Amino acid sequence: MHEMGITQGILAAAFDAAEEAGATRISEIRITVGELTEIQTFALDFAFESLTPGTMAEGAKLVVTELSPRSHCRDCGLTYDHDRFEMICPDCQSFNVELLQGRELRIDSIETDDAPSGDATPEASASDAPAEE
Numbered sequence: 001m002h003e004m005g006i007t008q009g010i011l012a013a014a015f016d017a018a019e020e021a022g023a024t025r026i027s028e029i030r031i032t033v034g035e036l037t038e039i040q041t042f043a044l045d046f047a048f049e050s051l052t053p054g055t056m057a058e059g060a061k062l063v064v065t066e067l068s069p070r071s072h073c074r075d076c077g078l079t080y081d082h083d084r085f086e087m088i089c090p091d092c093q094s095f096n097v098e099l100l101q102g103r104e105l106r107i108d109s110i111e112t113d114d115a116p117s118g119d120a121t122p123e124a125s126a127s128d129a130p131a132e133e
Contacts, residue, residue: 003039006105007047011057014110018056023112026057030109032065036084036102041066069102 048062073089074096
């Protein structure tokens with residue numbers, strides 16, 4: 001389950017950012033995951049629940065925003081949403097397309113209960129977390 005390794009990377013980045021902000025407890029971590037990463041949200045939740053007991057994120061909430069794929073056709077200029085299997089341009093049927101979103105993996109925010117600012121922003125994005133493809 002590569003979600004366990006990804007979650008470990010997310011937590012490591014979150015712990016570093018929280019400690020740098022002077023926090024000792026994380027209450028919420030918000031992440032964005034692109035649909036094309038094939039990361040399963042339920043597996044992230046399971047890994048998060050398994051890895052946080054006894055840490056500064058024990059009892060924290062993991063909020064996942066999922067992004068559907070979006071591409072831009074280099075031939076006709078159309079920007080369009082699509083599913084994971086049909087990237088072809090719906091207007092001109094071209095395969096000459098550029099993926100604009102759908103492969104993201106990033107930490108958007110970290111909320112802490114006791115940091116001076118109440119929020120820690122990670123220095124590294126979650127894309128720095130180990131990801132297996």
